[in-house]
Amino acid sequence: MNDKIYQKMLLRRRFCKRVFLMVTAFGLFFYASVLLFGDLKTPRIMHLTELETCPACYGISVCPELYSNQIILESSHRWMGIFNAKNIYYGFTKSNRRVVLKKLSHDWELKEFDSKICKEWHLKHNCKPIHLLNASNMNEKIIELVQYNLSFPDMEPRKGLVLCPYAYSIYDLVQPVLNNKKSNYRSDMINLWTMLSINPEPVILQIIPKSHGWPVPAYGGVCGRIEVVAYEGESLSSLLHVAWHRKLKYAKKILDAAMDFTFKHDRFRFYFMDWSLDNIVANEKDEITFIDLEDVIVLDKHISPGKDLPDWYRRYTRDIIGSGFTFSVENMCIHHLSDHNLWAACYLLAGDDSPLLYPIPKEVHTLRPHFHRLLEECLHGDDRFRTVTKLQHVITDMLMDEKIVGFGVIR
Numbered sequence: 001m002n003d004k005i006y007q008k009m010l011l012r013r014r015f016c017k018r019v020f021l022m023v024t025a026f027g028l029f030f031y032a033s034v035l036l037f038g039d040l041k042t043p044r045i046m047h048l049t050e051l052e053t054c055p056a057c058y059g060i061s062v063c064p065e066l067y068s069n070q071i072i073l074e075s076s077h078r079w080m081g082i083f084n085a086k087n088i089y090y091g092f093t094k095s096n097r098r099v100v101l102k103k104l105s106h107d108w109e110l111k112e113f114d115s116k117i118c119k120e121w122h123l124k125h126n127c128k129p130i131h132l133l134n135a136s137n138m139n140e141k142i143i144e145l146v147q148y149n150l151s152f153p154d155m156e157p158r159k160g161l162v163l164c165p166y167a168y169s170i171y172d173l174v175q176p177v178l179n180n181k182k183s184n185y186r187s188d189m190i191n192l193w194t195m196l197s198i199n200p201e202p203v204i205l206q207i208i209p210k211s212h213g214w215p216v217p218a219y220g221g222v223c224g225r226i227e228v229v230a231y232e233g234e235s236l237s238s239l240l241h242v243a244w245h246r247k248l249k250y251a252k253k254i255l256d257a258a259m260d261f262t263f264k265h266d267r268f269r270f271y272f273m274d275w276s277l278d279n280i281v282a283n284e285k286d287e288i289t290f291i292d293l294e295d296v297i298v299l300d301k302h303i304s305p306g307k308d309l310p311d312w313y314r315r316y317t318r319d320i321i322g323s324g325f326t327f328s329v330e331n332m333c334i335h336h337l338s339d340h341n342l343w344a345a346c347y348l349l350a351g352d353d354s355p356l357l358y359p360i361p362k363e364v365h366t367l368r369p370h371f372h373r374l375l376e377e378c379l380h381g382d383d384r385f386r387t388v389t390k391l392q393h394v395i396t397d398m399l400m401d402e403k404i405v406g407f408g409v410i411r
């Protein structure tokens with residue numbers, strides 16, 4: 001009798017075990033196939049955009065395209081969400097243009113930002129983002145923020161926009177951004193405040209747009225906490241194997257960009273703080289694009305300097321001795337012109353840290369021995385404006401030399 005009961009129990013237990021294993025296996029299979037092949041585009045995009053954080057978001061200009069599947073996430077990257085610490089996603093438009101979707105911050109940074117909003121705006125501790133629309137002191141909040149970023153510019157990592165020497169230039173700076181909008185002024189201002197706090201990239205991309213010849217990504221728009229930009233190519237750090245004359249082409253364009261960011265805008269200078277071969281990409285036509293515009297110092301060159309800026313009309317030449325990528329934001333901000341971009345560009349080409357142009361092939365060195373000297377002068381000399389102009393001419397000349405660019409391709 002006991003034996004029978006025992007056998008029954010054993011059978012039931014086995015049965016339960018099998019059912020449990022089958023359900024688990026089915027669940028895992030279902031989850032994996034949905035993740036890899038399933039049509040989760042819309043919900044995933046919705047999840048990525050975090051529209052519920054608006055108006056404390058970047059805006060909504062590209063939401064219609066995202067929500068009507070005009071922009072589709074690339075399937076091979078769909079599963080990357082789980083591991084994608086950098087929060088970069090790739091996609092395609094209906095016209096087959098590759099795009100990059102950027103959250104512009106790590107998830108933990110966004111969480112931290114969200115947790116401080118109510119206090120920041122003097123609202124109840126459990127306030128909802130929508131309550132920000134009732135705030136009355138928006139203009140002061142924006143000035144206050146720029147002022148804050150300006151008072152602690154050397155804090156690392158820098159967050160948000162640094163505009164100097166005076167915070168009040170902000171309204172002239174963001175004019176193109178506000179002009180692009182036809183919608184609600186209040187939410188536009190909160191969007192602006194959010195971008196200036198988290199990552200000013202979408203603002204910068206509208207002030208110096210690719211359509212006006214700036215070497216930055218074409219701006220697609222923003223939706224919630226996502227920015228959409230055109231895919232502009234591969235990082236130079238992954239192109240170090242290419243023929244040397246192509247590196248020389250990149251070098252010329254890097255120097256041109258350094259000059260443009262310093263001189264081309266009528267009113268502002270843009271000093272890039274994150275010069276690295278990871279942050280510059282090149283396409284198949286060897287055109288280069290600066291893709292990471294988070295850490296930029298914007299200088300208004302048309303201010304009337306007060307007593308606090310006795311050296312404003314003097315040039316600031318980088319005077320920090322020692323190797324590595326170091327600079328003084330404070331000094332850049334109290335002089336009307338600084339050679340920071342030029343020094344940084346030369347450092348990328350010829351500095352201590354896997355320089356783009358080194359080693360210079362022997363044949364090239366024999367043909368143009370002064371080229372190396374000019375690069376050294378750019379790193380260590382005291383008139384980089386003159387040296388970079390010379391370098392631009394010398395490189396243009398080298399790029400027309402058959403012996404350097406011609407058939408015997410030098411690597």
Ligand SMILES: Nc1ncnc2c1ncn2[C@@H]1O[C@H](COP(=O)(O)OP(=O)(O)O)[C@@H](O)[C@H]1O
Pocket residue numbers: 086088100217229230231232233234235278279281291292293294
């Ligand atoms: N417009 C773009 N075109 C091509 N690749 C891009 C673009 N934007 C970002 N990427 C890729 O994503 C990486 C990270 O983007 P980035 O803006 O530099 O963010 P992070 O602040 O994490 O460095 C880049 O190194 C580059 O490989």
Ligand SMILES: [Mg+2]
Pocket residue numbers: 278279292
């Ligand atoms: Mg980067």
